[in-house]
Amino acid sequence: MSSERTRPIIAIDGPAGAGKSIVARRLAADLGFTFVDTGAIYRALAFVARQRGVATDDAGALGKLAQELVASRSLRFEFGGTGTKVYLDGGDISPHLRTSDVGIAASLCSAHAEVRDAFLDLQRELGDAGGVVFEGRDIGTVVFPHADVKFFLTASPQVRAERRVVELQHKGENVSFNDTLNQVQRRDQLDSMRAVAPLRRAKDAAIIDSSSLSIDETVLLMSQCVRAFDFSSDEA
Ligand code: DC
DSSP: OOOTTTSSSEEEETTTTTTTHHHHHHHHHHTTTTEEEEHHHHHHHHHHHHHHHHHHTTTHHHHHHHHHHTTTTTEEEEEEETTTEEEEEEEEOHHHTTTTHHHHHHHHTTTSHHHHHHHHHHHHHHTHHHHHHHHHSSSSIOOOOTTTTTEEEEEEEEEEHHHHHHHHTTTTTOOHHHHHHHHHHHHHHHHHSSSOOOOOOOOTTEEEEEOOHHHHOOOOOHHHHHHHHGGGGGGO
């Protein structure tokens, strides 16, 4: 573990719909750690960009907007046990962020180096003290390459699409399986093919395929892995 931290950082990366959020939140609760959902940062940017008429392919304007949001502290995040809350200038924008449209827009916005650079320090500050479970796409590769434990959580596109359909049905949205599967595959492609910080497994990340695992089983597996680590014996 790094000399500045006294508690570990756990990185969970993986494709959209693999169950990272719920699993990361539950794992953090089990360990008594904080949970940070980094996708919420990119979703918030995509939402504000749309409000302000900034196009998802305008790297310069998006980078400036991201910098401005960080510098002005207009965005506030609460990564709690029941879900992530995001406030823009004090107003709760969380209910608008979990839609498929915002997911795709976040994926497009997050492909620009200018945007990723603007959010790097913010994410690192959130992990300063350690004792954090981070969930995202590039946590183990870029944001915290020296994270103490790294997981790459995945599941087949079909299983991820099925889970997404059920999640949206619970919210009262009726979506077709095929449309959802197309969206899942489109996001996989966008997130993995981008030039900057693409979604890929860190060499030292444990792969967990949750296709046939329940949430409980996945959390148990991860927490056993984390508890098997002797953090105190790591080099400073
Ligand atoms: O995890 P999510 O679905 O809320 O993320 C939304 C998008 O944000 C995702 O498609 C890609 C981007 N993202 C990213 O590029 N890097 C992260 N660490 C987290 C999310």
